[in-house]
Amino acid sequence: MVSAREAGHVKVGVLTVSDRASRGEYEDLGGPAIVDYLSARIASSWEAVRRIVPDDRATIAAAIRGLADDDGCSLVVTTGGTGPAPRDVTPEATMDACPVPMPGFGEAMRAASLRTVPTAILSRQVAALRGSTLVVNLPGKPAAIAECLDAVLPAVPYCIDLIGGPWMELHGGSVDPSGRPRA
């Protein structure tokens, strides 16, 4: 029972994927937008582990592996590199690092964004599991970050629970393991 359960301390990897931000030519806006969003939504103890990498497939995959295996993150949220441009390889890198696809996340995030902008269908964002870590791709644009996380965050605590991670409590009510929202 969730109501009888202690929330644990959750580590969240926040991985900015951007050639320019990784060279310091461009201020990383996506990473801070994710941290701000999560700070407002997560009620239990958590910390962010931030990384910035260029749009290189092997480098992105290595960063995801490190955040999952070495840093012990239960959740890794990426921003950037999900579009159709030739340098956009974050989805491929995510699948390289994560053997178990979670197709419902990409579907739900695109459907939510599509209510705002017709170009939401251009996002190739995926989510997948690496052991007891859930990895979720977000677009690079800060405006799209809240839209996408709103669509999936309510399901994240139960997902982390099912893959063996600590319980994360959200403000405004979580969803218990029966799958029903609780007051």
Place this chain on the structure above:
Amino acid sequence: MVSAREAGHVKVGVLTVSDRASRGEYEDLGGPAIVDYLSARIASSWEAVRRIVPDDRATIAAAIRGLADDDGCSLVVTTGGTGPAPRDVTPEATMDACPVPMPGFGEAMRAASLRTVPTAILSRQVAALRGSTLVVNLPGKPAAIAECLDAVLPAVPYCIDLIGGPWMELHGGSVDPSGRPRA
């Protein structure tokens, strides 16, 4: 023309995937829920072929192959093993046994469930074809079974028809090969 067509006898495999149910430690609730649902919806002659297997990828795939190739099922409905937990491997086993993915089924079932529970995005359920057999994954929870089947069953008779199986008539109107519902 469907209206001029005889309905045939359809065999439906109902495959429960559960470690505990396969060891007899837990009553299989998903399998009977599927049989009850289909009994209320299929108007023409049909029979269920039930199997219970543990959450083992090779065993699930072998059961699907057997229901398709040896038992001659035109439709196989699985229940269980579609979540993010490490033992949940039904989607992978389904793709092992079935070379042709049918992505619209998983999308439609998740979208339908998402209207009820935010954790619907955690289901990794797929559908796919093995020769003249359509295989559809459902979640393990009986409550989710009707929700998911409501979203896809109206398209199932036409699908079985297109892959060379017998015509199945549904109560409350079927969909004819023009793709339009008929009264």
Place this chain on the structure above:
Amino acid sequence: MVSAREAGHVKVGVLTVSDRASRGEYEDLGGPAIVDYLSARIASSWEAVRRIVPDDRATIAAAIRGLADDDGCSLVVTTGGTGPAPRDVTPEATMDACPVPMPGFGEAMRAASLRTVPTAILSRQVAALRGSTLVVNLPGKPAAIAECLDAVLPAVPYCIDLIGGPWMELHGGSVDPSGRPRA
């Protein structure tokens, strides 16, 4: 800025996939329906490059490669071969020719068609990128073509822009690179 940008001349491959149409036993209705639709929607200079091929995986893939690499099409729209029947292999052929999947197109087209017919979930249509060419599968039925293109065309000019092609202007307003519709 799009408003400061010249529209370029765009070549669009229109690829009819049909055994019967390729043998001349059946009039190709899908190809002309696509050309008519695009003629009414594209405001800037464009031309159609039409091809008709049988439902053969290698032949379809070769036709897509030719339209992209030799004919210089920025967009290739296929019609036919996306259903569950054994001869329907257009999605597989598309992925053979195109290394980068664009999952949002198939999701959005199926969701749009599903509002009209329950059998929309049977379409296995995909979209994907080959270099600077976007390839989009449509069903074979002319009635479904407008429905599917309505769901995705507003995002196509920005997609072609991002993969390095010329700017295409649509009637009724395009979507600029910020992702927002402009008046």
